[in-house]
Amino acid sequence: MSFTVSHEHGSLGMTDTATLHLAGTYRRRVAASLARIWENVFDWEHLAHLHDGSFADCVLLDRGSWGWRVALTPMGGTAREIEMRADRAMGRYTSTTLDGVGTGSKIRVTLTPHGAGSVDVLVAFHLPEANPGRLAALGEAYAAAYARLWDEDEAMMQARERMLARPNRIDRTAPPLDLGDEHLVRAALPLFFELGGAIFRLVRLNGNLVAHAAICPHWLGPLDTAPVIDGAIRCPWHGYRFDVVSGRCAAHPEVRLAAAPSIRIDDGRVIARLC
Numbered sequence: 001m002s003f004t005v006s007h008e009h010g011s012l013g014m015t016d017t018a019t020l021h022l023a024g025t026y027r028r029r030v031a032a033s034l035a036r037i038w039e040n041v042f043d044w045e046h047l048a049h050l051h052d053g054s055f056a057d058c059v060l061l062d063r064g065s066w067g068w069r070v071a072l073t074p075m076g077g078t079a080r081e082i083e084m085r086a087d088r089a090m091g092r093y094t095s096t097t098l099d100g101v102g103t104g105s106k107i108r109v110t111l112t113p114h115g116a117g118s119v120d121v122l123v124a125f126h127l128p129e130a131n132p133g134r135l136a137a138l139g140e141a142y143a144a145a146y147a148r149l150w151d152e153d154e155a156m157m158q159a160r161e162r163m164l165a166r167p168n169r170i171d172r173t174a175p176p177l178d179l180g181d182e183h184l185v186r187a188a189l190p191l192f193f194e195l196g197g198a199i200f201r202l203v204r205l206n207g208n209l210v211a212h213a214a215i216c217p218h219w220l221g222p223l224d225t226a227p228v229i230d231g232a233i234r235c236p237w238h239g240y241r242f243d244v245v246s247g248r249c250a251a252h253p254e255v256r257l258a259a260a261p262s263i264r265i266d267d268g269r270v271i272a273r274l275c
Contacts, residue, residue: 020106020126024139026146028121032157034113037121040153041086041093041109043219044068049239050152054145067093077101104128107142121150156221156237163220170258171196172274177261179270185209192224196274200260203228205244209265211272212244213258 030037040046047070048058057073067084074080080100086093091112097105105127112120125142129135174196179185191202192214199214201224212233214224221237234241242249247257261272 019104019128021129021135023125023127023129023135024143025125026121026123026143028123028147028150029114030119030121030150030154030157031117032119032154032161033117034111034119036157036161037111037119038086038088040157041084042068044070044084045238046156047072049235050156050237051149054149069098102127159222160220163215167197170198170274174274176271176273179272182265182268182270185270193272195261195272198258199224200272202263202270202272203244205231209263209270210244211260211263212242212247213260215258216240216242217257218252218255 032040044058044060044063048055054075055072056075056077057071057079059071059079060068061071061081062069067086069081069083071079072082078100080102081098082095083098084093084095092108092110094109095107097103105125108124108126110122110124112122114120123146125139127135127138127142129138177193177195179191179193179202185191185202186204186209189202189204193200193202193211200211201214202209202211204210205228212223214222216223216235216237218235218240219237221235223233223235223242226233226236228244231245232241232243240249240252240255242257247259249255249257259275261274264271264273
């Protein structure tokens with residue numbers, strides 16, 4: 001990953017953006033495929049979860065093949081109506097603030113593939129601010145914010161690419177797995193293990209040992225560090241919550257964790273067995 005930030009101030013000549021001024025640009029080479037980046041661009045749902053340090057809430061208002069429109073609330077701020085419109089054929093998209101703080105602002109992003117697994121990204125910040133000093137400060141703030149967002153997006157896209165390359169079937173004929181002495185296992189919780197080609201995590205729930213799939217079935221997000229709260233775990237990418245025992249997602253019943261191995265104690269040994 002590499003990036004540069006520049007500040008190129010000046011008014012725009014186009015009539016539809018005559019009140020906007022270029023606060024600066026942010027350039028970066030993202031180590032992810034163009035397919036993953038476009039997937040990420042259209043994925044409004046991750047904004048308030050993967051980027052929970054930047055955004056407090058995101059409510060979908062409209063979406064289609066053209067892009068999406070959301071009410072996005074930054075941390076410590078008020079909701080802003082943001083519209084993202086994409087031109088995939090031209091390799092670019094624009095996010096426009098339609099209502100709220102910064103109304104009229106346009107953030108234009110150009111995507112240029114660089115080989116099979118990386119893309120050069122150019123972000124231009126066009127803001128309704130004429131004061132040069134204020135414009136420069138806003139440009140710095142936007143560039144810093146976008147650096148953080150792209151850091152988080154890049155990590156997610158890379159993790160998703162790795163998971164997509166893995167076999168997505170569980171071999172349920174795999175023999176039972178001895179995880180070890182019960183006392184040692186309990187002392188080592190949470191414990192990760194692989195069985196039937198899938199990754200599971202062993203946790204303590206109400207004093208019992210319970211296994212659950214360590215991969216979110218929605219976008220293959222990681223559940224390996226998700227704390228168990230009220231018997232459920234939450235995916236850090238999109239906020240989907242799953243019951244540890246049943247694997248069900250109450251808000252999205254069409255999505256469910258892969259069936260986990262049953263856990264039994266045989267002669268003081270912890271045994272995981274796929275059904």
